[in-house]
Amino acid sequence: xxxxxxxxxxxxxxxxxxxxxxxxxxxxxxxxxxxxxxxxxxxxxxxxxxxxxxxxxxxxxxxxxxxxxxxxxxxxxxxxxxxxxxxxxxxxxxxxxxxxxxxxxxxxxxxxxxxxxxxxxxxxxxxxxxxxxxxxxxxxxxxxxxxxxxxxxxxxxxxxxxxxxxxxxxxxxxxxxxxxxxxxxxxxxxxxxxxxxxxxxxxxxxxxxxxxxxxxxxxxxxxxxxxxxxxxxxxxxxxxxxxxxxxxxxxxxxxxxxxxxxxxxxxxxxxxxxxxxxxxxxxxxxxxxxxxxxxxxxxxxxxxxxxxxxxxxxxxxxxxxxxxxxxxxxxxxxxxxxxxxxxxxxxxxxxxxxxxxxxxxxxxxxxxxxxxxxxxxxxxxxxxxxxxxxxxxxxxxxxxxxxxxxxxxxxxxxxxxxxxxxxxxxxxxxxxxxxxxxxxxxx
Amino acid sequence: xxxxxxxxxxxxxxxxxxxxxxxxxxxxxxxxxxxxxxxxxxxxxxxxxxxxxxxxxxxxxxxxxxxxxxxxxxxxxxxxxxxxxxxxxxxxxxxxxxxxxxxxxxxxxxxxxxxxxxxxxxxxxxxxxxxxxxxxxxxxxxxxxx
Numbered sequence: 376x377x378x379x380x381x382x383x384x385x386x387x388x389x390x391x392x393x394x395x396x397x398x399x400x401x402x403x404x405x406x407x408x409x410x411x412x413x414x415x416x417x418x419x420x421x422x423x424x425x426x427x428x429x430x431x432x433x434x435x436x437x438x439x440x441x442x443x444x445x446x447x448x449x450x451x452x453x454x455x456x457x458x459x460x461x462x463x464x465x466x467x468x469x470x471x472x473x474x475x476x477x478x479x480x481x482x483x484x485x486x487x488x489x490x491x492x493x494x495x496x497x498x499x500x501x502x503x504x505x506x507x508x509x510x511x512x513x514x515x516x517x518x519x520x521x522x523x524x525x526x527x528x529x530x531x532x533x534x535x536x537x538x539x540x541x542x543x544x545x546x547x548x549x550x551x552x553x554x555x556x557x558x559x560x561x562x563x564x565x566x567x568x569x570x571x572x573x574x575x576x577x578x579x580x581x582x583x584x585x586x587x588x589x590x591x592x593x594x595x596x597x598x599x600x601x602x603x604x605x606x607x608x609x610x611x612x613x614x615x616x617x618x619x620x621x622x623x624x625x626x627x628x629x630x631x632x633x634x635x636x637x638x639x640x641x642x643x644x645x646x647x648x649x650x651x652x653x654x655x656x657x658x659x660x661x662x663x664x665x666x667x668x669x670x671x672x673x674x675x676x677x678x679x680x681x682x683x684x685x686x687x688x689x690x691x692x693x694x695x696x697x698x699x700x701x702x703x704x705x706x707x708x709x710x711x712x713x714x715x716x717x718x719x720x721x722x723x724x725x726x727x728x729x730x731x732x733x734x735x736x737x738x739x740x741x742x743x744x745x746x747x748x749x750x751x752x753x754x755x756x757x758x759x760x761x762x763x764x765x766x767x768x769x770x771x772x773x774x775x776x777x778x779x780x781x782x783x784x785x786x787x788x789x790x791x792x793x794x795x796x797x798x799x800x801x802x803x804x805x806x807x808x809x810x811x812x813x814x815x816x817x818x
Numbered sequence: 819x820x821x822x823x824x825x826x827x828x829x830x831x832x833x834x835x836x837x838x839x840x841x842x843x844x845x846x847x848x849x850x851x852x853x854x855x856x857x858x859x860x861x862x863x864x865x866x867x868x869x870x871x872x873x874x875x876x877x878x879x880x881x882x883x884x885x886x887x888x889x890x891x892x893x894x895x896x897x898x899x900x901x902x903x904x905x906x907x908x909x910x911x912x913x914x915x916x917x918x919x920x921x922x923x924x925x926x927x928x929x930x931x932x933x934x935x936x937x938x939x940x941x942x943x944x945x946x947x948x949x950x951x952x953x954x955x956x957x958x959x960x961x962x963x964x
Contacts, residue, residue: 453932456940521939587931590835652839653927655846655920719928726899735902742906743928744921 386452388459390724392466394799396445397717399474401792403437404706406481408762408785416773418781422693429484434701435568436499437477438788442709443576444469444506447527449716454523454583457516459509472502483548492549496542503538507531522599526579529607533571536614540564556618563614569700570633571610575603577708578640588715589660591647598643602636609633631681638674641667658752662711665760669703690770698770702784703763710759710791714752717795718743721802728806732813740805746798755794758787823875823949824942826957830867831934837863838927845911845919853919857911861904868897870960875945878956882948889941896933900926 407430411418418426448466452458459465476498483492514528541564547554554560582599585591593599609629617626644667648660673696679685680692689695725740762783769776820826841856876890903926910919946953 453935456936583935587935588927590839652836654839654843715928719925722925723929726902727895730895730898730902735898742903742921742925744917744924 386458387720387723388448388452388462388466390720390802392462393445393449393716393720395467395470396441396448397713398792398795398799399470400438400441400445400709401788401795403433403441403477404788405785405792407433407437408781408783408788411781412778412785413781414777415781416777419694419698419769419773419777422691422697425484425487427694429481431697431701432480432484433477434706435573436473436480439573439701439705439709440477440503441470441473442713443573444473446580446709446712446716447510447576449720450580450583451510451513451527454521454527454580455514455516457513459513461509465505465509469502469506472498472505476500476502480545483545487548489549489551492545493551496545496549500538500542503534507535507538521583522594522596522603523579523583525600526575526582526603529603530572530575530579532607533567533575533610537564537568537572540567559617563617565697566610566630566633567614569705570606570637573705574637575606577705578602581640581644585644585647585651589648590652592650594643594647598639602640606633606636609636628681631677634674634677638671638678641671641674658749658756659711659714661756662707662714662759665763666704666707666711669699669707669763673699673704695770698766702766707759707763710755713791713795714747715743717798718746721746721798725802725805725809729809732809733816737816738805738809738812741801746801747794748797751790751794751797755787755790758783758790762787820957821953822942822946823953823956823960824938824946826960827867827870827875827942828934828938830863830870831938834860834864834867834930838923838930842920842923845916845923848916850911850914854911857907861908864900864904866963868900870963872897874956874959874963878949878952879941879945889936893933893937893941896929899929900933903929 410426410430410433414426414430417424418430421427422431448459448462476495479491479495479498482488483495510531511528514524514531540560543552544554544557544560544564546552547557582594586593609632613626613629613633616629620626676692676695676699685692722740722743729738729740762780765776765780765783769780820829837856837860841853841860844850844853844856872894876893879890880888903922906922907919907926909915910922949956
């Protein structure tokens with residue numbers, strides 16, 4: 376009996392949808408870098424300063440949030456076998472609301488005006504809420520709950536928790552509510568943001584992407600199935616215990632446990648990469664390597680702290696952890712990912728259009744590597760690495776190194792944007808070429 | 819031996835992956851003699867795999883579902899994209915054009931992997947399900963294709 380449910384296997388969104396997100400994100404990186412350059416040491420001295428909070432959210436929402444949402448519009452059809460419903464109109468709306476909301480949030484932190492915070496809350500709340508809704512619809516319609524799908528489902532819940540707490544905290548800043556456990560809730564907010572949302576999403580994607588595109592062996596089934604669930608359970612337990620039952624210091628032991636589990640992700644990934652069948656190296660691989668190394672370093676730092684060995688010579692733990700996780704881990708990985716996804720999508724859509732409009736031959740579609748400028752990509756990697764190293768120095772000596780870091784970070788993001796834009800520019804030119812060829816040969 | 823279509827075809831995917839990696843590696847190292855041989859094997863095995871689908875599996879599926887324009891049309895379209903890339907790779911190999919080959923092969927990899935993912939996760943299990951009484955016969959036909 377033939378199934379009446381025929382999955383549509385052509386479910387990629389139009390190129391413009393993920394592009395909106397991918398081209399906006401680096402611009403927020405430029406803004407964040409420039410703000411660090413202008414504010415100098417003030418930006419990196421304390422995690423509680425409004426300037427640091429503004430910059431942090433420009434990076435976590437404006438860059439990382441944007442990139443993750445854009446990636447999900449593209450990845451869900453492949454990984455979960457179902458597209459985001461209504462992506463053609465949901466995509467631009469979510470993009471607009473996240474852009475506006477991030478600017479308002481940064482503006483709120485910097486100005487202190489409650490109305491600006493309220494605007495940010497409304498914009499981000501609706502934007503993320505809409506995205507979570509449609510992503511959930513896609514994820515729970517999927518054919519097969521692979522380990523990637525499970526990880527992504529939990530990551531979306533992680534996003535929801537992060538946003539809800541974030542909204543509550545933003546309302547505190549706008550004077551509408553009075554939050555009792557401000558520091559604890561902030562820690563819970565950022566833990567869910569990093570470990571629940573971004574971390575699980577990256578893990579979920581890695582479980583699929585590494586074997587697919589680097590031809591590594593599959594992650595061991597027991598690891599990929601249990602990793603997201605264990606992280607989620609421990610994170611939830613810590614949050615609830617710390618909020619309601621235990622003194623937060625004791626509950627914090629659980630966060631150390633999470634750090635250990637994340638630490639395990641690194642040797643597994645490295646082992647698999649070592650045994651990959653593809654032997655060629657490229658820049659994306661280097662970005663990935665840097666990201667993994669930094670993740671491991673952060674886990675080691677947790678261990679050092681847990682064992683009571685933290686030295687006053689080291690920078691403040693929270694800033695170090697935050698800076699490394701955002702800039703060293705998440706931004707490195709996403710940077711590498713962009714240099715694959717954007718050229719591939721450009722090629723894919725061009726090739727698809729060419730085949731439909733012209734057929735075989737006619738116009739030559741440049742391949743993935745030809746759409747990118749390799750020297751410029753390598754330069755951008757250089758800037759990113761330099762910025763990361765200077766960040767380390769800046770956390771020690773903000774008075775000397777914050778501005779250089781800000782400048783390098785802004786330059787790195789600007790060059791990333793330019794490299795991606797160049798792909799889009801070439802895409803448009805080839806696309807016009809296809810249109811012209813078709814017109815000429817139709818006569 | 820394999821007892822389902824999904825098993826057989828997925829194993830063939832892995833075989834093609836290995837040949838892909840070998841060819842890419844020889845080109846990457848500039849060993850053109852080996853690269854030409856590796857590419858030729860890869861091309862042949864891939865073409866055989868595509869024909870197994872286009873000449874045997876997809877027509878059976880289409881006959882059962884009465885659909886021409888369903889999932890199999892998308893798959894055929896992607897096969898055409900792959901063959902286009904194979905042409906570029908073949909030219910690059912004969913001209914010893916390393917960056918040309920590697921650019922096309924990377925692109926091919928991306929198309930193949932997401933294509934295979936759709937087949938292994940969705941299409942092959944559907945075919946096994948739908949044609950469950952004829953799986954042995956189909957497996958025989960597939961191994962007899964030259």
